[in-house]
Amino acid sequence: MLTISQRGKQMPPSPIRKLVPYAEAARKKGIKVFHLNIGQPDIETPKEIMDAVRHTEMKVLEYSHSAGNESYRRKLVQYYKRVGIDVSHEQILVTTGGSEAIMFGFFTCLNPGDEVIIPEPFYANYNGFACAAGVNVVPIKSNIETGFALPPIEDFEKVITAKTKAIIVCNPNNPTGYLYSRKEMEELKNICIKHNLYLFSDEAYREFCYDGDYVSAMHLPGLEQHVVLMDTISKRYSACGARLGALVTKNKEVYDAAMKFAQARLSPPGLAQIMGEAAVDLPEHYFDQPKAEYMARRDLLVKRLNAMPGVFCPKPGGAFYAMARLPVDDSDKFCQWLLESFSYNQQTVMLAPATGFYGTPGLGKNEVRLAYVLNRESIAAAMDCLEKALEQYPGKTAVKMSAAVAEK
C-alpha cells in the first residue's frame, strides 16, 4: 500500500487556519466575522512599491541570483544600516518570505534529533519547520503575568542537553507582542556563547515597537557567529503576499551552506524583489503612520479587553498581537463557539486559540491571541461581540475578581 511519510503524518496543521471552515459557515449565514485571528494587516501596501511593479519594463521575468538580485541585496545593506545592523550584501540571502529563512536556518544548522529551545507561546509554524527538519522543539514557558517576558535564564539552563543547538527568539514577539529588553537580549547572548548555541532571531516586526527600544540580535557584539537573522517584508510594508524575506548571518559557514539550499530552489520571487528595492527608498517617515495606527489600536484593544470581567491582557510592547486570558473553560471550544453558535448584531469575532502557540500540551487553554490588524471601528465592534459572548458562553469559568482586578 502506498503510504505517506512519517513527517507528512506528524506535520502539524495550521492552528490558526483550522477554524476557517466555521468562519466560512458563519459568513454563509450572513454573519460578519471580524478577523482578529491572523496577522494579515489591513494597512495598504505602500503605493510606491506597488507602482514599482506596475511600471516595470522587464521583458523577460528571469531567475534572479539564488541569493537574490545583487541590486536588492545592496539596497538591503542600506536598510539594515538604518536600523543599526552593519552587514554586507554577501551576508544577506534573499528568501521566499520569512518562512524560507526559518526553513533554511533549521536545515542548515540542525541535524535530525537536535533540539531547539523556544520560549512558549511561540509562532506556531516553527513547529512545522522543525517537523520537516526532524528537529525537536523544547519549549520553556513564559507567563502572561509578566507580559511574556523572557523566562529566567535558569529555565534555559535546565533543558540544555548535548542535543541543544539553537534558541529561537522572535522580537518583538508573535504571538505575545512582548518586546525583549537589552538586558534580556544580553542574557540570551551569554547563554548562547556559554553553550555554543545558534541564536535564530526572527525580527519580522522590528519597525513596530511602541514602548521601548528595539534590540536586534545583530546589535550584540561578540555574538556575530551565532546569530541567524530571519527577516521579511511581509509585515513591515504590509506585503505578506509578496513572499520576500531574508536570512542574514555573519557566519560564513552557515551562509555558504544556506546558499546551497537556495541554489536548489533556484531563486526568490522576481517581482517581489522589485517591490523590495522600492521599499528601501520609501521616506524614513513612512513608518510613522502605520506605527501610530497600530499603537492606537493596541491601546483600544487592551483597554477594552481589560475592562471585561475576568479578562486579562498585558500591554504588548511591539508587533500587532496581544494575548489575553479569558474566563473560559477551553479557548479552542470558545473560538469555535464564537463562529458556530454566537452572533451579536449579526456580527462575531474570530480569534486564535492560544493552545496552538504552546509546545507543552494543556497550556494556553484559557488564552487567545488577537491580531490588531483591523481599523479601530472594527476592533471596537469586535470587542462588543467578545464582551457579549463572554456573558453568554456556556463554558464560562468563575471570574476571580480579586486577581483580575489586581492584575489591572
Place this chain on the structure above:
Amino acid sequence: MLTISQRGKQMPPSPIRKLVPYAEAARKKGIKVFHLNIGQPDIETPKEIMDAVRHTEMKVLEYSHSAGNESYRRKLVQYYKRVGIDVSHEQILVTTGGSEAIMFGFFTCLNPGDEVIIPEPFYANYNGFACAAGVNVVPIKSNIETGFALPPIEDFEKVITAKTKAIIVCNPNNPTGYLYSRKEMEELKNICIKHNLYLFSDEAYREFCYDGDYVSAMHLPGLEQHVVLMDTISKRYSACGARLGALVTKNKEVYDAAMKFAQARLSPPGLAQIMGEAAVDLPEHYFDQPKAEYMARRDLLVKRLNAMPGVFCPKPGGAFYAMARLPVDDSDKFCQWLLESFSYNQQTVMLAPATGFYGTPGLGKNEVRLAYVLNRESIAAAMDCLEKALEQYPGKTAVKMSAAVAEK
C-alpha cells in the same frame, strides 16, 4: 564549537552555477559569453501576463490561500483540461516554483533513508531536495546511444528494495530533451503498481514536444493514486522569476499532507498568481511561435554539433536541452577552459558539464548539456566557438571516426 548540520555539509552545490565565477572573469576581460549552460529562456514573457500585473489595482498584497488562490486553481483546472488532464481545484496545490512542488513531494511521500529511483542523467536539483529530505537517490543509467530512452525495466527491478518508494521521471526530459513514449510511460506505470511506488512526474516542459505526442503520467488510467505531478509556469511562459508552480495529485492523503507543508510557509507568491491566471487566458496558438522557434534552434544546434569531428548529439524530442558527447578528457575541465583560456573573435560559450547530472560518479565525463535558450544567430556563433575550441583544446581525445560517423 558551532557547527553546521550534516545535510548542510552534504548538500550539493549547484553544478550548473559553479562555473559562474569563470564566466564573470571572462566577461571582465571583454569576452562575450554565450550562455547555453542554464535553462533561462530568452523568449519574452508574454506581454499579456506582465500587463496583468502592471494593471493590478490591488491595495493590499495579502497572503493567498496556502494552496493558492481558488480563482487561480480554478483557472488551472481549465488549463489541465486542455492538455488532457482531468483534475479538480482541490487536487491542485499552487507552489513557489516547480522547486517547491518537488520539495513537497519528497517530504510528503518519503522518509529519511527511503530510496527514489531516477534515470540518469537527471535534473541536478533533485539531489538537493533528496539531501534536504534525507532520501537516497538511486540512479539507473540511460544512454546517449539510445538518445537517453527509458532504461530497460529490468534495470529498475534490479535496484528496487524495501526502501524504494518512488520513481522520478521528467518528461520531456531535462537535461536530455528525451520525450518518453506512451509505451515507456506504460512500463513505468506497471512497475509503480507492481511495487507500490509513487511516480513523481516533472512535466515542466510539456508544451515543448517536437516529434511525438506528449504523454502525461496523469494520462495513465489506474495510476491515479501513485502520481504526484510537479509543474511550473517557468518554462511554459518564460517566467522563471515568477516562482510559480503546482503540485497536482489525486491522492488525497498526499495532498492533505502536502497542504500542511504549504500552510507552514503560508502562501505562494501573490503577484505571480495574477500572472498565472492571465496565462491561462492566452490564446491557444500562443505556444505555436515559441515552439517553432525552439524547434528551429534545436535543428540548428544538433546539425552543427554532429558536424563537428568526434561530437555526437542525439536529436532531442522535447524541452530545450540537448546532451552532446564531446571528444574531451573531462567535460568539467573543458567547460572551465572554455571560459578561462579560450576565445574566438572575443567570444566563447558556457556549457554545463554533464557530470553534475549523473548520480553515478565518473559518468558524463565526456558529455555536456546545451540549453538552446538563445536565438539562432547566437547559437550559430556559439557553435563556431565550440568548433574552434575543440580544435584547440589540449585535453582533446582521439576521435573514433568510424563510431562517430556510424552514429550520425
